[in-house]
Amino acid sequence: SAVISQKPSRDICQRGTSLTIQCQVDSQVTMMFWYRQQPGQSLTLIATANQGSEATYESGFVIDKFPISRPNLTFSTLTVSNMSPEDSSIYLCSVYGQGTEAFFGQGTRLTVV
Amino acid sequence: AQKVTQAQTEISVVEKEDVTLDCVYETRDTTYYLFWYKQPPSGELVFLIRRNSFDEQNEISGRYSWNFQKSTSSFNFTITASQVVDSAVYFCALSGSSNTGKLIFGQGTTLQVKP
Numbered sequence: 001s002a003v004i005s006q007k008p009s010r011d012i013c014q015r016g017t018s019l020t021i022q023c024q025v026d027s028q029v030t031m032m033f034w035y036r037q038q039p040g041q042s043l044t045l046i047a048t049a050n051q052g053s054e055a056t057y058e059s060g061f062v063i064d065k066f067p068i069s070r071p072n073l074t075f076s077t078l079t080v081s082n083m084s085p086e087d088s089s090i091y092l093c094s095v096y097g098q099g100t101e102a103f104f105g106q107g108t109r110l111t112v113v
Numbered sequence: 114a115q116k117v118t119q120a121q122t123e124i125s126v127v128e129k130e131d132v133t134l135d136c137v138y139e140t141r142d143t144t145y146y147l148f149w150y151k152q153p154p155s156g157e158l159v160f161l162i163r164r165n166s167f168d169e170q171n172e173i174s175g176r177y178s179w180n181f182q183k184s185t186s187s188f189n190f191t192i193t194a195s196q197v198v199d200s201a202v203y204f205c206a207l208s209g210s211s212n213t214g215k216l217i218f219g220q221g222t223t224l225q226v227k228p
Contacts, residue, residue: 096214
């Protein structure tokens with residue numbers, strides 16, 4: 001199993017600012033995933049973060065808006081840039097082992113005012 | 114394209130009733146994994162079960178049971194003798210061998226269990 005710690009757990013931010021979310025895993029993993037869950041909605045994958053390479057973004061998400069870092073095999077950050085109220089969501093990081101469950105962090109509940 | 118459909122948006126039952134949450138999936142992968150997660154009001158995702166495409170055995174864990182049928186591309190979840198603590202949003206998810214670990218989630222079913 002994997003234990004994932006996400007920080008911050010929640011934040012209220014002013015529009016136009018940026019927030020960086022941290023994700024720490026207690027074991028080395030090849031891929032880390034960032035998801036967004038808008039209010040009352042399901043989870044949507046933002047991007048896949050591999051160590052040592054640029055993140056791969058899903059359709060509808062761009063690096064300028066959601067830059068991701070992956071400096072080592074246990075850590076990743078997601079930045080939500082130039083925020084607007086539409087960015088108010090829960091952001092979750094996840095790791096997955098082939099043939100095993102996908103582990104999720106506790107999530108970061110972001111409110112943009 | 115891969116897709117997960119949870120047709121039931123909201124279900125309301127009275128405590129001790131049995132309830133089944135439906136999940137239908139689409140994938141062209143021959144190897145894939147299906148998941149159920151519970152999301153209580155606190156927001157974290159609680160893993161419930163993982164099933165691979167080669168294992169069609171039904172599974173029971175306490176009051177929870179899962180029925181996997183490849184013939185109908187369904188992976189339904191039943192809670193027996195529901196309790197108020199079962200109130201949550203339940204997500205079905207799919208990960209295919211071509212997905213390299215990405216999960217495709219259904220829209221979720223909100224279950225309300227009334228005392």
